[in-house]
Each structure stands twice: as C-alpha cells, then as structure tokens.
Amino acid sequence: MKLELAQFAKDGILAGALSGQEAFVSLLKGTTKTAMSEAVFLDFAGVEVxxxxxxxxxxxxxxxxxxxxxxxxYPVVANANQTVVEELVMLLQLRSDAVVVCELNERGIVxxxxxxxxxxxxQQQALLxxxxxxxxxxxxxxxxxPEQKPTVWNNRLSALVAKGLLMEVGNGKTKRYRAVIEGLTYGS
Structure with missing residues (x-):
C-alpha cells in the first residue's frame, strides 16, 4: 500500500500542524485493513520541504x-529527500523515537x-x-x-513492534520477530 503526501503540498511544501492533521485524516481514509503483515509506504516523492x-x-x-x-x-517513510529526512530526524531525536525510511521505485521495489x-x-540491543x-x-x-528471561526480551521486542520497526510473524505459541523491510539497517 502506498499513500502519497505530495497531494497535501503547496508548491512542494508540507507545513503546519493543522495541515498535518488534515493529512492524517486523509491518510487514514486511504488505509485499508489487510489479512497479512505489510508495509504502508508514506511516499514523499515530489515534496521539497x-x-x-x-x-x-x-x-x-x-x-x-x-x-x-x-x-x-507497518508505516514506512519512502522517497523523502535530505531536507525532509533532516527535519524528521530532528523531530525524532526530540521525542526519543525512530521510524523506518527507504527509497521506493515506481515498480514498488524498496x-x-x-x-x-x-x-x-x-531496545537497541534487541533491535540489533x-x-x-x-x-x-x-x-x-x-x-x-541467561540473566535476562524471555519475558524481558519479549517486552523489548513488543515495544519495537509498537514503533513499527519490527514485524511480528506468527509461529504458533511463540512469537517471532523480523525487520519490517528486508535489509533494514540501524546505525552506521
């Protein structure tokens, strides 16, 4: 699923809390339930700022x-230019938060x-x-x-799933976890 943010831009610019709230409502309207785990790409192609x-x-x-x-x-930011990424990183640092970003071509290849x-x-240790x-x-x-019980690890992994950084995959009673997108990296 791909949702385009350029539709909310004025001259390539996405600005203001109210505009963001309006975009949020519109993005939700464009979101459909799925039977399988999948990424939802928030496509910033055509957005300058x-x-x-x-x-x-x-x-x-x-x-x-x-x-x-x-x-x-699992929402993923796609095709954000350096200016948008810098603004997003600043916001995430203030919130001690993180998101997945990628490039997405016209054929849907990440x-x-x-x-x-x-x-x-x-959580970083669990993610890595x-x-x-x-x-x-x-x-x-x-x-x-051995000093850390499975419940401790499960809590960390669940928190990473809640942030949309990891994906929970079914495997009977035991939950398994993997990256939201294959080849995902964090850090240098």
Missing part, C-alpha cells in the same frame, strides 16, 4: 494510530531501508539482535543472556 509540526501531526500520528488500530500494517532517529538502550539474525524469538535471545 516538510516542517516538524506537519510531520508530527501526520506521519508520527499516523504511525502511532495505525500501529494500534491496524496491527498488520532500496536503502534504514531506521532513523533514536532507539534507546536495551533481530536485524543480525533476520528473524528470531524471545526464548532464543534469552539464551544469549
């Missing part, structure tokens, strides 16, 4: 709402997927373990650090 207030009220609000209301959908923003402490292993579960991670 987006202010922090617009991004807060649209992208971040949308991500938070969708992760709660549509648990199989490239350069990465997490921008801040993933703190133990999953990214390294490609897919894993809490009991497996608990074996790497």
């Amino acid at each position: 987006a202010t922090g207030s617009f991004l807060r009220e649209s992208v971040i609000a949308y991500r938070n709402h969708v992760r709660d209301a549509f648990p199989l959908l 490239s350069r997927p990465q997490i921008i923003g801040i993933v703190d402490g133990k 373990e999953v990214l390294q292993r490609e897919e894993t579960d809490a009991p497996t991670l608990a074996k790497t650090t």
Whole structure:
C-alpha cells in the first residue's frame, strides 16, 4: 500500500500542524485493513520541504494510530529527500523515537531501508539482535543472556513492534520477530 503526501503540498511544501492533521485524516481514509503483515509506504516523492509540526501531526500520528488500530500494517517513510529526512530526524531525536525510511521505485521495489532517529538502550540491543539474525524469538535471545528471561526480551521486542520497526510473524505459541523491510539497517 502506498499513500502519497505530495497531494497535501503547496508548491512542494508540507507545513503546519493543522495541515498535518488534515493529512492524517486523509491518510487514514486511504488505509485499508489487510489479512497479512505489510508495509504502508508514506511516499514523499515530489515534496521539497516538510516542517516538524506537519510531520508530527501526520506521519508520527499516523504511525502511532495505525500501529494500534491496524496491527498488520507497518508505516514506512519512502522517497523523502535530505531536507525532509533532516527535519524528521530532528523531530525524532526530540521525542526519543525512530521510524523506518527507504527509497521506493515506481515498480514498488524498496532500496536503502534504514531506521532513523533514536532507539534507546536495551531496545537497541534487541533491535540489533533481530536485524543480525533476520528473524528470531524471545526464548532464543534469552539464551544469549541467561540473566535476562524471555519475558524481558519479549517486552523489548513488543515495544519495537509498537514503533513499527519490527514485524511480528506468527509461529504458533511463540512469537517471532523480523525487520519490517528486508535489509533494514540501524546505525552506521
């Protein structure tokens, strides 16, 4: 699923909290439930500038709402230029938050997927373990650090799923986790 943000831009500019709130409502109207886990690409192609207030009220609000209301959908920022990414990083740093960004071509092929923003402490450790292993579960991670129970790992992994950084995949009783987009990176 791809939702285009350029439709809300005036001369390539997305600005203001009120405009962001209007975009949020419109994005929700364009969102449909799915039977399988999938990424929802918030496409910034054609957008030159987006202010922090617009991004807060649209992208971040949308991500938070969708992760709660549509648990199989994972919002990803696509095709944001350097100016938009810089503004988004500043906003995320203020909030100690993170999102997935990537490039998305006209055929829907993803490239350069990465997490921008801040993933703190133990959640960062859990994230890096999953990214390294490609897919894993809490009991497996608990074996790497016997002093930490599977429930501790599961809580960290669940928090990363709530942020839309990891995807929960069904595997019977034990939940398994993987990156929202294949090849996802975080950090240098």
